[in-house]
Amino acid sequence: MGRLCPFSLGPFSGTRDLLRSRVLAEAQKPLWFDVYAAFPPLREPVYQEPRQRYGKVKDVIPPILYQEDEIRATFYEAFGNGPKAFELSRLNFKSTSQRFVEKFNELQKEGKIEPEKLFEETGKQLLAEGIILRRKGTANVARQTREEAKTRDLVLEMNLQNILEERQEQKQDQEEEHLESTDAKKENPLS
Structure with missing residues (x-):
């Protein structure tokens, strides 16, 4: 009202x-x-909205996106969050992504590495420092290779079972033939 x-x-x-x-x-x-x-x-x-003198004025807010945000986005896209949670209780805690961004900027300032290879080199440098980065899809690939190996092993096992069954049948046939021949010799010792 x-x-x-x-x-x-x-x-x-x-x-x-x-x-x-x-x-x-x-x-x-x-x-x-x-x-x-x-x-x-x-x-x-009483609050009254001020009159607009110049028509509708739109408040233009520039997009705030820093270079480190782009680096961090590519990091999370490639490596994900990682296995450990952030320890926010420690004041001096640096996440893996923060260390990656700092190392990336450090290598970029040196200028020795080409910009295309900078991302991979940063990962290698962190690995040299003892920080292990795992790509997002590697666990799935490992899981797939394990599943493929299991199916391959099952096929090999089935083939081996078939081969062994055939060998056993051949041995039984040979033993039966041998027994029949020995029985025949016992019945007719002259032949």
Whole structure:
């Protein structure tokens, strides 16, 4: 109702009217009401939107994106968050991505490495310092190779079982033939 009326009702007059009509009980009266009634301001504080002199002025907020944000984004894209959580309780804690960004900037300032190879070289430098970075997809690749190896092993095992069964059948056939021939020799010793 406040925006539709040509005159604006402030919080004091609205609260006063609610108390008079007994919609608000005395126990629900706000703390500031008695102070405001005892010491009223010279003019009632009413917020009015200032008139726009020059039409609609849009507030242009430039995008805030630093170079290190781009480096960090490529780092997280390649390596992910990593296995450890951030230790925010330690004041001097530096995340792996922060160390990567610092080393990247350091190598970039030296200027000895080509910009295309700078990302890989930074990873190698951190590895030399003892920080192990694992690419996002390597665990999946390792899992896939393990699964492929399992299926390959199953196929080999099945082939070996088939070969062994065939050999056993051949041996049994040979033994049966040998037994039959020895039985035949026993029956006919002259032949």
